[in-house]
Amino acid sequence: MTAPALELEGVTKSFGRIEIIRGVDLRIAAGERHAIIGPNGAGKSTLFNLITGRFDITSGRIRLHGADLRGKAPYQINRMGLSRSFQITNIFAKMTVFENIRCALLWPQGYGYSFWNLVHNQPSLTEGAEEILEQINLTGRRDTMAGLLSYAEQRALEIGITIAGGADVIMLDEPTAGMSHSETDYIVDLIRKVTEGRTLVVVEHDMGVVFGLADRISVLVYGEIIATDVPEEVRRSPRVQEAYLGTALEAEH
Numbered sequence: 001m002t003a004p005a006l007e008l009e010g011v012t013k014s015f016g017r018i019e020i021i022r023g024v025d026l027r028i029a030a031g032e033r034h035a036i037i038g039p040n041g042a043g044k045s046t047l048f049n050l051i052t053g054r055f056d057i058t059s060g061r062i063r064l065h066g067a068d069l070r071g072k073a074p075y076q077i078n079r080m081g082l083s084r085s086f087q088i089t090n091i092f093a094k095m096t097v098f099e100n101i102r103c104a105l106l107w108p109q110g111y112g113y114s115f116w117n118l119v120h121n122q123p124s125l126t127e128g129a130e131e132i133l134e135q136i137n138l139t140g141r142r143d144t145m146a147g148l149l150s151y152a153e154q155r156a157l158e159i160g161i162t163i164a165g166g167a168d169v170i171m172l173d174e175p176t177a178g179m180s181h182s183e184t185d186y187i188v189d190l191i192r193k194v195t196e197g198r199t200l201v202v203v204e205h206d207m208g209v210v211f212g213l214a215d216r217i218s219v220l221v222y223g224e225i226i227a228t229d230v231p232e233e234v235r236r237s238p239r240v241q242e243a244y245l246g247t248a249l250e251a252e253h
């Protein structure tokens, strides 16, 4: 049997004396699109930061394709095939869209930005960058300064940067935050397209996005997963309704 793309076993995280993540077990299969939802302060961002190596876990295990992530730095986890979004802060506003993607392609090859000139004309990088631009629908904005893109386009670029390294597990933290309905639809389509054949873990507040995108959903409440299931079952679960979804779905309308 192949190992899950991501596996959490009894994961806890305490800040000082307060336990924020309280024994999370989760298995996400390769190719699955998985959403983590829950009320404010439930610990979603903390869990995200534990998986990506930004925070150390207090106890438990996290495995990526069977490999234990304990003690690994975020860049090492990235090289093991997991890439996360950093919202728009990862974008170089004064570089073009194309240059942003090409930079992102350089990182996993071990080049720093100081080598930029050396690789300026490397054809495989140029081709790779063009391919990603196509996937994120920004070919027409190739030579635009990233800082001049619309908000939704910047988020699309951010997703392009996230997938550029070739990671097969993609983690997105609230990819549609602050978007209008039409921008949200645009980004959801794009996420669906670029995560085809990859594993997606998404933390998201917009229930329309979650139910439209996820194969399975985990509901985190006070640092514990109270349900992991397909969207219909999660929606039907009385426990989830009571703890979270009733109010979250009402907030949608």
Ligand SMILES: Nc1ncnc2c1ncn2[C@@H]1O[C@H](COP(=O)(O)OP(=O)(O)OP(=O)(O)O)[C@@H](O)[C@H]1O
Pocket (backbone or CB within 6 Å): 015, 020, 038, 039, 040, 041, 042, 043, 044, 045, 046, 047
């Ligand atoms: N570095 C930290 N030190 C101490 N407490 C923290 C730290 N980071 C988060 N917390 C606390 O952990 C709890 C969970 O926070 P977290 O941001 O993970 O929740 P969340 O589910 O992502 O919330 P939201 O939906 O509002 O983004 C909160 O009570 C928060 O105050």
